[in-house]
Amino acid sequence: MRLRRMATACACAVVVAASLGSVSASAHGPRPPKPQDQSLKALAARHNLYFGTAVDVNAYADAGDPQYKTMVNQQFNTVTAENAMKWESLEPTRGVYNWGPADAFVAEAIRNRQLVRGHVLTWHSQLPGWLTAGINDGSIGPAEARALLKQHITAVVSHFKGKIWQWDVVNEAVSDPWETPSAIHLGGNTGSFKQKWADTLGPDYVADAFRWARAADPKALLFYNDYNLEAFGDGGPGDKTQFVYDLVKRLRSQGVPIDGVGSQGHLGTRYGNYDVFQASEALQKFTDLGLAVAFTEVDVRSLMKNADDPAADANPADVASRDQAAAFNHWVLLQACLMNRHCLSFTVWGFTDRYSWIPNWFKNPPEGSGCLWDADYQPKKSLRTVQGTLLASTPLARIPQTPRR
Ligand code: XIL
Numbered sequence: 001m002r003l004r005r006m007a008t009a010c011a012c013a014v015v016v017a018a019s020l021g022s023v024s025a026s027a028h029g030p031r032p033p034k035p036q037d038q039s040l041k042a043l044a045a046r047h048n049l050y051f052g053t054a055v056d057v058n059a060y061a062d063a064g065d066p067q068y069k070t071m072v073n074q075q076f077n078t079v080t081a082e083n084a085m086k087w088e089s090l091e092p093t094r095g096v097y098n099w100g101p102a103d104a105f106v107a108e109a110i111r112n113r114q115l116v117r118g119h120v121l122t123w124h125s126q127l128p129g130w131l132t133a134g135i136n137d138g139s140i141g142p143a144e145a146r147a148l149l150k151q152h153i154t155a156v157v158s159h160f161k162g163k164i165w166q167w168d169v170v171n172e173a174v175s176d177p178w179e180t181p182s183a184i185h186l187g188g189n190t191g192s193f194k195q196k197w198a199d200t201l202g203p204d205y206v207a208d209a210f211r212w213a214r215a216a217d218p219k220a221l222l223f224y225n226d227y228n229l230e231a232f233g234d235g236g237p238g239d240k241t242q243f244v245y246d247l248v249k250r251l252r253s254q255g256v257p258i259d260g261v262g263s264q265g266h267l268g269t270r271y272g273n274y275d276v277f278q279a280s281e282a283l284q285k286f287t288d289l290g291l292a293v294a295f296t297e298v299d300v301r302s303l304m305k306n307a308d309d310p311a312a313d314a315n316p317a318d319v320a321s322r323d324q325a326a327a328f329n330h331w332v333l334l335q336a337c338l339m340n341r342h343c344l345s346f347t348v349w350g351f352t353d354r355y356s357w358i359p360n361w362f363k364n365p366p367e368g369s370g371c372l373w374d375a376d377y378q379p380k381k382s383l384r385t386v387q388g389t390l391l392a393s394t395p396l397a398r399i400p401q402t403p404r405r
Pocket of ligand 1 (some may be wrong): 082083171264297357
């Protein structure tokens with residue numbers, strides 16, 4: 001018995017050494033690639049996990065920067081259109097669909113054997129101007145808004161039927177604790193468009209959106225997607241994760257065809273950071289409901305010294321501390337996902353700081369540096385941490401999700 005155990009330990013050591021690339025080429029055949037030269041999708045495949053990125057379709061098509069497209073296809077086996085499948089992109093003029101860029105994106109993904117996360121069907125943001133204006137001035141009332149939403153979901157899901165792995169059916173429907181009123185609810189700040197959107201559609205719109213999506217594609221996995229769901233708080237009226245948990249639990253118990261929860265994973269190093277068990281407990285609570293989970297938009301931004309003076313932000317001490325903090329947060333989310341058999345995919349919201357949405361969005365105070373590669377496509381500590389975690393964590397048998405009828 002004792003001997004057998006030792007023999008097993010020896011065999012393991014050889015396997016680990018081989019996968020770390022430390023066995024000499026002459027003695028044992030060709031040297032395997034160094035772990036840091038392996039793609040994220042190859043490293044994630046050990047875990048049966050899909051590793052993805054949001055894709056900026058303009059950067060992808062830019063012949064002046066071929067490295068972007070090369071890396072999307074080398075590194076990732078699931079992709080999300082960063083903007084090309086949003087309502088404002090698909091139906092800029094009422095009744096006139098512009099499928100071109102989204103179709104090209106999906107065709108490229110299929111050609112490159114990448115699974116597509118469809119983003120996004122129901123969201124208060126990046127709606128076409130005609131729809132926002134109509135809801136704001138009252139010319140589009142509740143009944144018409146619901147009919148338009150049904151028509152939109154049906155048209156879009158039918159158009160891409162059979163080509164989408166996971167749909168973000170409803171995105172960011174829930175308020176944040178710093179909004180007014182602070183008790184979490186469907187909607188946002190009093191008087192905001194987010195609140196108007198929720199009020200116009202009425203509370204049942206969430207369940208209906210899932211039903212309409214399921215009717216149009218019985219095989220796609222249907223997700224509720226939101227930010228600040230990475231951990232539970234105190235469970236009280238200001239706990240957004242708890243509110244979303246209660247919402248999806250109710251939907252499941254009502255038989256609504258919801259298959260998963262997407263935790264966006266937009267983190268910032270200036271906030272209190274979660275530990276890995278807080279993150280894995282949150283996933284566990286969702287998956288205990290029979291749902292799958294996915295990290296859908298991961299990036300970890302940091303405060304920048306001076307947005308107008310790159311030299312100020314290149315100070316080695318500042319770079320080191322923000323890179324380490326960002327790496328830690330990437331590790332927490334990835335490790336939590338790896339530890340849960342129902343965590344299907346880990347998607348970053350852009351892989352290079354070159355095109356990241358962060359500096360455009362978080363300006364006051366300026367934040368940046370949220371991605372795995374820097375703006376010159378150089379690897380950062382976050383990338384190395386993700387690679388090392390994929391390489392060294394114990395693989396679990398991942399359980400695929402079946403669409404709920
Ligand atoms: C962002 C895009 O990255 C930006 O290019 C765009 O200007 C605004 O939207 N949550 C989401 C994403 O669900 O769709 C958002 O994407 C980021 C936050």
